[in-house]
Amino acid sequence: MPPPKRLLSYLTVFALAAAIGGLGYRLSNWGYDVLGCTLNSKPGTFLAYCTSAQYGDYEHGAFYFDLEPEAVRNLQRARVLFLGSSRLQYGFSTEAVKTYFAARSIPFYLMGFGYADGVEFALDLIEKYDLAPDFLVIDTNPFFTSFRSAPGHQTSEQDEPGWLRPFARLPAWWDYLNKKAFNALQPSICRLGLMTCGATFRTIYRSVENGFWLLDGFEPADAPEMPLTAKKLVHLDKHPLPADLGNAQRLLAALRLPQNCIVLTAAPSNALDVEPYATEIARLLGLRLLLPNVDGIGLIDPSHLSRRGAEHWSGTIMSEIDPLLPPCLTRNSAMLP
Amino acid sequence: MLTRSVNVDMLFNSAPFIFIFFPIVLSGFLLFGWLRCYQLAITWTLLCSLVFYGWSAPFRLVPIIVASAAFNFCIGRALLRNRSRGLLAFGIVGNLATLGYFKYAVFFLQTVSALTSSPAPQFNISLPIGISFYTLTQIAFLIDTYRRQAREYEPLKYGLFVTYFPHLIAGPILHHGEIMPQFDDPQTYRPRLTSLAYGLSYFTVGLFKKVMIADTIAAYVEAPFRSASVGTPIGFADAWIGVLSYSFQIYFDFSGYSDMAIGLALMMGITFPLNFNSPYKASSLIEFWRRWHMTLSRFLRDDLYIPLGGNRKGRLRRQVNILITMLLGGIWHGAGMNFALWGAIHGIGLVLNHLWRDVSAKPGIVLPRALAKLATLLLVVFAWVPFRADTPPAALAIWKSMIGLEGFGRPAVSNIYEVMVGIAALAAIALLAPNTQEILAFQGYEPRASGLRWRPNTVWAVALGCLFGIAVAGTLTKPTAFLYFRF
Numbered sequence: 001m002p003p004p005k006r007l008l009s010y011l012t013v014f015a016l017a018a019a020i021g022g023l024g025y026r027l028s029n030w031g032y033d034v035l036g037c038t039l040n041s042k043p044g045t046f047l048a049y050c051t052s053a054q055y056g057d058y059e060h061g062a063f064y065f066d067l068e069p070e071a072v073r074n075l076q077r078a079r080v081l082f083l084g085s086s087r088l089q090y091g092f093s094t095e096a097v098k099t100y101f102a103a104r105s106i107p108f109y110l111m112g113f114g115y116a117d118g119v120e121f122a123l124d125l126i127e128k129y130d131l132a133p134d135f136l137v138i139d140t141n142p143f144f145t146s147f148r149s150a151p152g153h154q155t156s157e158q159d160e161p162g163w164l165r166p167f168a169r170l171p172a173w174w175d176y177l178n179k180k181a182f183n184a185l186q187p188s189i190c191r192l193g194l195m196t197c198g199a200t201f202r203t204i205y206r207s208v209e210n211g212f213w214l215l216d217g218f219e220p221a222d223a224p225e226m227p228l229t230a231k232k233l234v235h236l237d238k239h240p241l242p243a244d245l246g247n248a249q250r251l252l253a254a255l256r257l258p259q260n261c262i263v264l265t266a267a268p269s270n271a272l273d274v275e276p277y278a279t280e281i282a283r284l285l286g287l288r289l290l291l292p293n294v295d296g297i298g299l300i301d302p303s304h305l306s307r308r309g310a311e312h313w314s315g316t317i318m319s320e321i322d323p324l325l326p327p328c329l330t331r332n333s334a335m336l337p
Numbered sequence: 338m339l340t341r342s343v344n345v346d347m348l349f350n351s352a353p354f355i356f357i358f359f360p361i362v363l364s365g366f367l368l369f370g371w372l373r374c375y376q377l378a379i380t381w382t383l384l385c386s387l388v389f390y391g392w393s394a395p396f397r398l399v400p401i402i403v404a405s406a407a408f409n410f411c412i413g414r415a416l417l418r419n420r421s422r423g424l425l426a427f428g429i430v431g432n433l434a435t436l437g438y439f440k441y442a443v444f445f446l447q448t449v450s451a452l453t454s455s456p457a458p459q460f461n462i463s464l465p466i467g468i469s470f471y472t473l474t475q476i477a478f479l480i481d482t483y484r485r486q487a488r489e490y491e492p493l494k495y496g497l498f499v500t501y502f503p504h505l506i507a508g509p510i511l512h513h514g515e516i517m518p519q520f521d522d523p524q525t526y527r528p529r530l531t532s533l534a535y536g537l538s539y540f541t542v543g544l545f546k547k548v549m550i551a552d553t554i555a556a557y558v559e560a561p562f563r564s565a566s567v568g569t570p571i572g573f574a575d576a577w578i579g580v581l582s583y584s585f586q587i588y589f590d591f592s593g594y595s596d597m598a599i600g601l602a603l604m605m606g607i608t609f610p611l612n613f614n615s616p617y618k619a620s621s622l623i624e625f626w627r628r629w630h631m632t633l634s635r636f637l638r639d640d641l642y643i644p645l646g647g648n649r650k651g652r653l654r655r656q657v658n659i660l661i662t663m664l665l666g667g668i669w670h671g672a673g674m675n676f677a678l679w680g681a682i683h684g685i686g687l688v689l690n691h692l693w694r695d696v697s698a699k700p701g702i703v704l705p706r707a708l709a710k711l712a713t714l715l716l717v718v719f720a721w722v723p724f725r726a727d728t729p730p731a732a733l734a735i736w737k738s739m740i741g742l743e744g745f746g747r748p749a750v751s752n753i754y755e756v757m758v759g760i761a762a763l764a765a766i767a768l769l770a771p772n773t774q775e776i777l778a779f780q781g782y783e784p785r786a787s788g789l790r791w792r793p794n795t796v797w798a799v800a801l802g803c804l805f806g807i808a809v810a811g812t813l814t815k816p817t818a819f820l821y822f823r824f
Contacts, residue, residue, distance in 0.1 A: 002792075006793055006794075008530060010797070013799060014798040017803050017805075018803070022806030023806070025806065025810045171352050
């Protein structure tokens with residue numbers, strides 16, 4: 001039987017080696033990969049998404065775990081809230097939207113997420129941060145589903161009992177915390193001149209102030225456009241599923257807004273024939289639907305508006321929203337002209 | 338609608354278990370042991386085991402296991418007073434009925450519904466995790482009691498014997514006589530650095546096998562088996578990669594789980610029986626079953642094959658008994674024709690193995706050892722196909738691809754050479770390297786001579802510490818369930 005002193009030193013060295021081994025593995029396996037995320041950091045932004053397999057999503061965790069407190073504060077302050085998926089983010093991250101709200105000093109926030117999450121993740125954030133906007137814009141493309149993406153599942157899975165939730169989310173929290181630390185360190189590390197640093201994988205940064213996606217690291221501003229076609233890849237059934245309708249009602253109940261302060265829309269795409277569905281769900285919910293016909297809109301891929309197309313589209317939507325806003329903005333933070 | 342769902346509960350390879358649950362349980366256990374409050378140590382471990390078991394659904398799972406333990410405890414007590422075959426039969430039937438309800442009712446009703454073309458009734462049964470294991474453990478206990486191999490016991494210790502978390506979910510299937518004397522021994526509760534060092538090292542090797550090997554190779558298993566399920570033809574290379582990957586995934590997954598279970602128990606002063614002993618090194622199917630899931634094989638032999646008559650009633654009867662035993666062993670793993678098929682293949686293989694032994698004994702024919710090992714391994718690998726496939730037709734599709742009936746087209750796996758090198762490396766480990774108990778020779782686990790022996794020195798501390806750190810870093814975000822948890 002080995003003497004106790006020897007065993008004790010064995011256990012001590014084991015613990016030290018475990019810490020160093022774990023950290024080393026993490027750095028080599030994870031850190032090296034994510035260093036390739038295209039660096040496009042600007043003040044007031046964070047790396048929301050990187051195509052590196054090890055990084056992937058950060059924005060879900062950043063909001064859910066409050067890792068970007070300023071972004072969450074701005075979200076809570078927003079009087080006009082935009083909900084939807086990546087289509088919303090592409091369609092409304094525009095100068096037209098920014099200028100419109102800046103001119104009126106109305107705090108707003110784009111709370112769309114990648115990975116096509118449905119209403120559940122948005123509801124998690126609404127409940128967690130007690131969001132209470134005065135006006136709501138929802139991109140129905142299709143947003144009222146119960147679908148949870150992998151990041152949406154990882155951060156806010158509801159399968160386990162409530163008492164387990166803090167423990168169950170620990171690994172995901174740790175993972176997102178690593179990404180936050182990486183966000184802070186990447187610019188300095190890349191300045192050291194490592195070969196593949198900050199150039200390999202495409203990235204989307206996100207504005208802390210208003211939730212805009214900054215797409216410069218994802219695709220060039222002058223990327224070729226594709227025209228909007230009448231024929232869509234997928235035809236959505238006109239009649240929403242009962243579950244979708246129930247989800248929509250849960251969302252509206254959580255936000256407690258009068259019907260005249262909610263508008264539905266759907267950013268144009270070649271992927272989905274969303275108009276009949278959006279029209280029907282707006283009718284069933286008693287909500288206004290804004291689907292303006294805007295000429296000359298281009299897309300960057302079958303699902304998303306190009307930047308030029310988004311400027312046109314969002315500008316038209318903002319002009320249609322303009323008369324609807326004043327009766328809804330009840331709080332002092334909104335300084336109307 | 339007939340549905341079955343399985344909750345995946347707390348995993349040995351999850352952060353909450355490694356960093357919160359187990360340190361708390363171990364600290365309490367050692368503290369009570371140090372204070373010589375042995376009853377408190379038992380009560381503490383029992384309560385923690387129930388927390389472990391009921392982690393995700395305490396109000397559903399805990400009553401089931403408590404009721405099961407109480408039922409068997411009462412039957413066991415009664416058997417001690419009155420050694421009645423009727424009582425034993427009642428106890429066994431009670432256990433099998435419970436297992437049948439939770440595990441086989443859905444399958445049974447689906448089969449009846451399919452055969453009679455009648456609509457399936459609305460029926461939803463969740464399989465309580467680990468029920469197959471703790472039911473077998475308790476059946477073995479009743480038989481031991483009947484055979485007078487289990488002596489007087491206390492309710493708390495019995496409760497701990499059944500619910501003890503290191504073996505609760507996926508074995509080893511313990512005999513009362515292996516554990517109860519250890520619970521009775523005050524030495525068990527003494528904090529011992531030797532047990533801690535050995536146990537932690539065992540746990541580390543198991544964790545590494547699970548996280549870094551089994552979970553990594555799992556990436557190449559899903560695609561061909563899914564294609565087979567939906568009727569998409571699979572090429573020769575893809576089928577072999579999928580099946581070999583699965584063969585090593587289940588090997589390292591179960592081997593890893595068994596090491597982790599032994600390591601956890603060792604840290605708490607308890608020695609478990611071996612459950613896994615390099616089965617792919619076997620040179621016959623008979624030997625394979627002495628090395629794979631050893632405690633299940635022991636249960637099947639002692640509590641099913643021998644009571645059926647074993648080899649005492651003639652040669653033909655022995656073959657029938659082997660077939661029945663393996664068929665039931667297959668069905669024990671899951672309600673489905675594919676598991677029955679897996680059991681039948683092993684049953685027929687064992688029958689042929691026995692026949693070969695009988696036939697070859699007289700003229701003294703000896704198959705070259707390497708050839709015997711290769712034949713055994715090939716049979717085992719082919720038999721894993723229905724074990725992993727969703728349905729027998731899907732298994733048949735994979736088999737057809739493996740023998741080239743679906744062509745030799747370009748493989749779908751892009752990095753095929755890397756994968757082949759990886760599989761070859763895993764084969765080398767499984768077939769040539771010493772196993773955990775040979776390296777970590779500890780009391781109760783007598784090793785075969787091996788050049789690679791663990792010592793509590795700096796080199797081993799650095800090596801195993803690094804493996805632990807790497808495995809933990811690898812599992813932190815997405816711990817995956819052990820394959821045997823679903824049985």
